[in-house]
Amino acid sequence: MARAQYTLDLEAAQDDLLLLGQRVETAIGNSVDALQNRDFKLAKKVVEEDDEIDRLQIVLEERCIDIIAMQAPMASDLRRIVTIIHVGTELERIADYAEGIAKIVLLMGNEPPLKRLIDIPRMAQIGMDMLRRSLQGLVALDAKAGEDVAEDDDMVDALYQQILRELLGYMIEDPSTIQRATYLLWVAHDLERIGDRATNIAERAIYLATGQLPHFD
């Protein structure tokens, strides 16, 4: 096959992106599990592992730059390399949000829970699902999958608004809950941002498939 090594290099870069995506998805799940179970050991693990995610993202980006410099990719190869670089950055930022949630768990300490968590885990599940499906759409060159993921961000935003109203209610009714409610508000905000970043990845999947970069509000 012509350009066999080049093709292998491209595929390897994409495989590394998918592995990075799996690590980031795990980090989100672990951070919310740590929150629900007040598992400080798990929370510390998420914080520590964020450095490795940062390192892997940089290694991936450098590999892509090497391919650009030495192989002069064109057309869909070029879109793929550019997409990998962009999505790698998005994944690194999502991992930062997961780390942020884990740090909040450590800040909360042993304070009694404000309420039973229902919507926050739901937000996390949707976010993780969006991330997984956007990466699958990217690999499969499936623009429709990307569009579907973008629509799910509305659910994440709606849940965030719901949580916001509920927590404001707690704080207004009982000011002593302000600190605990604020922690949960930060968590919800991080999960809402994860939804936005997963939508960005979905946009890049559409770009890779079609050559057109959409923008979803």
Next chain:
Amino acid sequence: MINIKFDGRRDGANVTHDAETSGDETQADRETILSTTNVNFWYDRAKALSDISLEMYKNQVTAIIGPSGCGKSTYLRLFNRMNDLIRRSRVQGEVCFRGLDVNDRSIDAVELRRRIGMVFQKPNPFPKSIYDNVAYGPTVNGYRGNMDELVESSLRRAAIWDEVKDDLSKSGLALSGGQQQRLCIARALAVSPDVLLMDEPCSALDPLATTRIEDLIHELSDEYTIVIVTHNMQQAARVSDRTAFFMVLDDGSGSLIECDDTQKIFTNPSDDRTEAYITGRFG
């Protein structure tokens, strides 16, 4: 034979206005200078080009790319009728310059070749001085203006004046390959063409000389319409506004697969065959 001549545009040999292009204009800001419509071409019985319809626009650089043997150079030579020099060659379909069919019996081929200049893969200066290389064409065409000024302006436009001005009596053959090619471009410019056809102008040159020619193409496209055949896809991407991809068909003839803005061709081509070629998967 009635000599129908094209309208004169600049200094150089004066020609009288006659036919005016009109019907081939596409958009207000894109005037068609060269076009073919359903063109087929044969070398004797061997079909070399199949059903090619393509337009090239004023003051744009159009690159023609494709694998070896797909008819790129043959296509280029349609416009200045260089294929006439090949025995038993035959063209079918319209080949137009400013809306006029160049193969019409009324067309003056000499005048056509003045208006459509050509630069070849291997630089081919005349075995004459630098000055005479540039002055030859205008002299033959009856130029009566200041020849020294014309030679200087042509060499300047070809970005070689500063390197040769101190000794224009030097033989053109004594120049380096890259300088010879720029001298050939100056020679073509001296007769005030509308179009420059360039058939792999850099393939015999080193990278630095190639860069000089590419920079020159950028400058010249402000004034001239340029068509460049190249094997170097990165070059096509660097220098051209539009790119046409040719391919060999099953019958051995070449045909146009896709033509579009260069940015589109190299980021998101419409045809899978174009994608396969420019990503190096075949060709």
